[in-house]
Amino acid sequence: MTIDTAAPAVDQVPFSQLLREGSQAEHTEAETSSFMSALLDGRISRDGYAAYLLALAPVYDALEEVGRSLVGDAAAPDPVAAEVWDPLLERAAALAEDLEFFAGPDWRTRVSTDPAVTAYVDRLRHTASAGELFVAHHYTRYLGDLSGGQAIGRIIARTYGLVDGEGTAFYRFAGIEKPKPYKDGYRARLDGLDLSPARRAAALEEVKLAFRLNHEIFMALTKDIDRYLVTA
Ligand code: HEM
Structure with a gap:
């Protein structure tokens, strides 16, 4: 048996720190x-970026559907x-x-049905069974969107020469002017959760998943990368 000494102890660090540090390898x-x-x-x-968004749409639909049901x-x-x-975070619109x-206007007919997307959607639906599993997915997507996602939005605007916010609504959160204080508040709410060590451990496993x-x-999109790569 090997013991992972790098992993933080489930009940000895604040929950937000557990999730961040415990999923660093998967993030990288x-x-x-x-x-x-x-x-x-x-x-x-642009077609490649459209394919990326067509994969994200069913994921957010499922995440936000489960959030409303819970x-x-x-x-x-x-x-x-x-x-x-928090409805301010919702990304589907x-x-x-x-x-x-x-x-284009018929995008709904072209939403991704790749097995990787379906597997993610199925797992999201499963999280309706336990609050800590939902929190794990909520944290992974929205804190990511409010973190690295903000830099990605600026790159997208630059790459496709977008002005006045066109095509980059995904990266703007109306009602959340500054991501940093929002993320600090979010982490404080995570840290305030009254969860048993077993439920904290389950949440960390779910973040990694x-x-x-x-x-x-991303791997599924990489399979088609030759179709999407632009030559300088
Ligand atoms: C190339 C893609 C990515 C880049 C460049 C990136 C970059 C970053 C950076 C710089 C941070 C730290 C920001 C801060 O300290 O406020 C961060 C945090 C985060 N990212 Fe990413 N990221 C990427 C992809 C992803 C993906 C695919 C996900 C998950 C779907 C994700 C989820 C997160 C989460 C949950 C955090 C918050 C960690 C925490 O503070 O607890 N990121 N990302």
Whole structure:
């Protein structure tokens, strides 16, 4: 048996720190996939970026549907999910706006049905069964969007020569002027959650899974990368 000495102890660090430090390896892996690297280098065509958004749309639909079922529309909101759920974060409408721009008005007929997307959506639906699993996915997507996502948005605007916010609604959160204080508040709410060590451990495992599911989508996009790479 090997003991992972780098892993933080589940009940000895604040929950937000556990999630961040415990998923660092998975974050790095997702960050460095070929599709993502090429996107950040400005080497992916508009069609390629549209394919990326067409993969994200069903993911956010599922995440936000589960959030509403657990909290927004729930007669008895799940107390754990309720600590992080916030309609200001919802991305489905912003994605629809960007997809109109990059993929045209019939984009809904072309939403990705790749197995990597379906697997992520299925897992998201499963998180309706336990608040800490939902929190794990909520954290992975939205804190990412408010972190590295902000830099990615600036790169997208530069790559495709976008002005006045066109095509980049996904990276703007109306009502959240500055990501930093929002993220600090979000982490404080995570740290205030009253979760047993077993539920904290389950949440960390779920964050790692969420990163892997994102990575699988990037891998699927990488398979088509020759179609999407632009030559200088
Ligand atoms: C090339 C792609 C990516 C880049 C360049 C990137 C970059 C970053 C950076 C610089 C931070 C730290 C920001 C800060 O301290 O405020 C961050 C945080 C984060 N990223 Fe990413 N990221 C990428 C992809 C992803 C992906 C694919 C996900 C998950 C879907 C993700 C999820 C997160 C999360 C959850 C955090 C917050 C960590 C925490 O403070 O708890 N990132 N990212």
